[in-house]
Amino acid sequence: IRDLLNPSSEAGDHLDLREDPVKGMCVAGISEVGGLSTAEEIMNLLLEGNRHRTTEPTAANVVSSRSHAVLQVIVEQKDKTAGASAAIHVGKLAMIDLAGSERASQTNNRGLRMIEGANINRSLLALGNCITALSEKGAK
Secondary structure, eight states, rough: OOOOTTTOOTTTTOEOOOOOOOEEETTTTTTOOOOSSSSHHHHHHHHHHHHTEEEESSSSSEEOOOOOOEEEEEEEEETTTTTTOEEEEEEEEEEOOOOOOHHHHHHOOOOOHHHHHHHHHHHHHHHHHHHHHHHHHOOO
């Protein structure tokens, strides 16, 4: 896991997924940006992160994303006219861009690109299995 808003960290500095008692599942050490007030500011952060994603050309796509990306936006709203006990409304939106699945025969990938494609496909399969398990659990 890499922080796309902090690309200056060394390539070997990968972040860990942890379970926090307050936040739940989170990435330890990931950039958190506060004080944004417009959709344009959020979009600029999204574009900045996208510039730091890993991409490589393949026969199927000139700018093939070799990674998944997640942007989570948390919006807090508090009534300015209320006193100290005013309710705070919180909304969370997670935007996820998954690297696309690939058939090695269609991309003509060899070597490292073929290994990356296999890893992308494996991670997409694992995600699909998680979604299936969660939906089956919810149906019971």
